[in-house]
Amino acid sequence: MTEVLVLVDHENGTVRKPTLELLTLARRLGDPVAVHLGPGADIAAPVLAEHGATRVLAADAPEFADYHLVPKVDALQAAFDAVGPAAVLVPSSGEGKEIAARLALRTGSGLVTDAVDIAPGDDGPVTTQSAFAAAYSTTSRVTRGVPVVTVKPNSATPEAAPAAGTVEELAVTFGPLATGTAVVSRAPRESTGRPELAEAAIVVSGGRGVGSAESFSVIEDLADALGAAVGASRAAVDAGWYPHAHQVGQTGKTVSPQLYLAAGISGAIQHRAGMQTSKTIVAVNKDAEAPIFELVDYGVVGDLFAVVPALTEEIKARKG
Amino acid sequence: MSLRIVVCVKYVPDATGDRSFAEDLTTDRDAVDGLLSELDEYAVEQALQIAEATEGAEVTVLTAGPEDAADALRKALSMGADKAVHVEDDDLHGTDVLGTSLVLAKAVEHIGYDLVVCGMASTDGGMGVLPALLAERLRVPQVTLLSEVSVADGKVTGRRDGDAATERLQASLPAVVSVTDQSGEARYPSFKGIMAAKKKPVENLDLEDLDIEAEQVGLAGAATAVLSATERPARTAGEIVHDEGEGGKLLAAFLAGRKFV
Numbered sequence A: 001m002t003e004v005l006v007l008v009d010h011e012n013g014t015v016r017k018p019t020l021e022l023l024t025l026a027r028r029l030g031d032p033v034a035v036h037l038g039p040g041a042d043i044a045a046p047v048l049a050e051h052g053a054t055r056v057l058a059a060d061a062p063e064f065a066d067y068h069l070v071p072k073v074d075a076l077q078a079a080f081d082a083v084g085p086a087a088v089l090v091p092s093s094g095e096g097k098e099i100a101a102r103l104a105l106r107t108g109s110g111l112v113t114d115a116v117d118i119a120p121g122d123d124g125p126v127t128t129q130s131a132f133a134a135a136y137s138t139t140s141r142v143t144r145g146v147p148v149v150t151v152k153p154n155s156a157t158p159e160a161a162p163a164a165g166t167v168e169e170l171a172v173t174f175g176p177l178a179t180g181t182a183v184v185s186r187a188p189r190e191s192t193g194r195p196e197l198a199e200a201a202i203v204v205s206g207g208r209g210v211g212s213a214e215s216f217s218v219i220e221d222l223a224d225a226l227g228a229a230v231g232a233s234r235a236a237v238d239a240g241w242y243p244h245a246h247q248v249g250q251t252g253k254t255v256s257p258q259l260y261l262a263a264g265i266s267g268a269i270q271h272r273a274g275m276q277t278s279k280t281i282v283a284v285n286k287d288a289e290a291p292i293f294e295l296v297d298y299g300v301v302g303d304l305f306a307v308v309p310a311l312t313e314e315i316k317a318r319k320g
Numbered sequence B: 001m002s003l004r005i006v007v008c009v010k011y012v013p014d015a016t017g018d019r020s021f022a023e024d025l026t027t028d029r030d031a032v033d034g035l036l037s038e039l040d041e042y043a044v045e046q047a048l049q050i051a052e053a054t055e056g057a058e059v060t061v062l063t064a065g066p067e068d069a070a071d072a073l074r075k076a077l078s079m080g081a082d083k084a085v086h087v088e089d090d091d092l093h094g095t096d097v098l099g100t101s102l103v104l105a106k107a108v109e110h111i112g113y114d115l116v117v118c119g120m121a122s123t124d125g126g127m128g129v130l131p132a133l134l135a136e137r138l139r140v141p142q143v144t145l146l147s148e149v150s151v152a153d154g155k156v157t158g159r160r161d162g163d164a165a166t167e168r169l170q171a172s173l174p175a176v177v178s179v180t181d182q183s184g185e186a187r188y189p190s191f192k193g194i195m196a197a198k199k200k201p202v203e204n205l206d207l208e209d210l211d212i213e214a215e216q217v218g219l220a221g222a223a224t225a226v227l228s229a230t231e232r233p234a235r236t237a238g239e240i241v242h243d244e245g246e247g248g249k250l251l252a253a254f255l256a257g258r259k260f261v
Ligand SMILES: Cc1cc2nc3c(=O)[nH]c(=O)nc-3n(C[C@H](O)[C@H](O)[C@H](O)COP(=O)(O)OP(=O)(O)OC[C@H]3O[C@@H](n4cnc5c(N)ncnc54)[C@H](O)[C@@H]3O)c2cc1C
Pocket: A206, A207, A208, A209, A210, A232, A233, A234, A235, A236, A247, A248, A249, A250, A251, A252, A253, A263, A264, A265, A266, A267, A268, A269, A270, A271, A274, A284, A285, A286, A287, A290, A302, A303, A304, A305, B038, B039, B123, B181
């Protein structure tokens, strides 16, 4: 029986959508075994089972909250040793990538980060990634050890595939490095009530053209009419108009929604890096020469303060 | 208190150029001009600020890369770093991140350090995992992806803005940190800085100096293989309309046609 480890991303047992995508991808390679660290395994288990987890290895200890990251590496390694998996899939967040990297080093395995697809191959799984601000698409294979792969959000559509999802206690011994970095304080990010940026099906982003923090309400109104997440360019974030957590691009989030709508954004390479793989792209910009128009399926040359509110009204009218 | 700071900087192809892959599917370094990775300028800046606030601090910039990577070191020296170390060896061509972390860990140990400062990711490979690997190899704490960082009383403290929460992290030195582009604008080299950099020492090391076998690095030592690299087809230009009062309605009609409304 081939098993594939999936590290669960959750907040107190509430599983985030990318984990369900990972379970779906893992089923292509073997039986998914979920690794749940911290509190809430009993809450998470039914959801994980529903999406194909045959087992849920659970560990909870104060170390996970009191010390940064390495306790999770120790735990994932314990699961690795206990299961002997064919591959390990980890969500591609900053933390996920660092955990995966340290596990790969400890287990003498090859590491692939930011995969957008994974499929079985003759010599082990073949992963697909984007390179150079998504100008290229590459495929890779791990040639040593057990493939450790971090997978980006929106890489697959979660499928229901009910499995046992039996919760088993995972025994973890923390190594000397586990308590090296203390978490002095932690402030959970406040929910905006809108979809998560990286997971959203539609993203509406504003840039320097929006002009002020107050004017971002124009972007938010459109986002709410569409049920979308709100994004921002770095120029808008650096100006202090919108929080950094919403930045799209090389040093923000990469998004790959069904629809990306850019308003008052020029389309610099670093911004494109974060949105170029969106399925449908539309833009509103008053400069007909703006590079963003090279990417669009539909573009409106015009003042966003005229076009966007009119669009919002029209959408509301159509939705009745 | 003395404080030995090592800043890891990478020489990368300019992101605004047409970057591509060479025949062996490694990054084509001849296709576009190289420069000090912009994200590593933030690392140099934070290292210099920490050094300026600490009596007897010394900043060494370290790179592993081809001959031209000396440009990246020179830029960091002109910003104000004290000295530089360049690991260069033909056998390094095609090294993956696990191999690079071995080289940099050995080099950092060779230099001697209390604090290693990295950027958040290289702008070419961009995995953003090297600092964590360095900490694992050096067996010291990692305090990474910081938007604020400070050092006092033998401890490094920083703020990490994660997806789910903002955390304040703290570790005793020696430690490895990485800083994001939110940590504060990097300074421009002054004319005086550029002149002074010409006289600052640059130590050159090869794999033998670091006791690393050729098989441990390079394309052959890599634990992953790139099978293919395909240029994404240019998006075919869509319809562009000029707003003459109907722009919003037209866009709504397009979105409705694609079932988004
Ligand atoms: C290392 C590095 C990392 C970076 N990472 C990122 C990143 O993650 N994300 C990111 O976005 N950028 C990033 N950048 C910055 C990037 O290079 C650009 O500076 C930035 O994307 C520009 O944002 P913008 O398009 O909003 O602003 P601008 O380039 O100034 O464009 C504003 C646009 O708004 C239009 N406009 C103005 N007023 C109106 C109006 N009333 N109606 C309609 N249109 C209007 C203008 O015509 C213009 O095209 C990075 C840069 C570097 C060096």
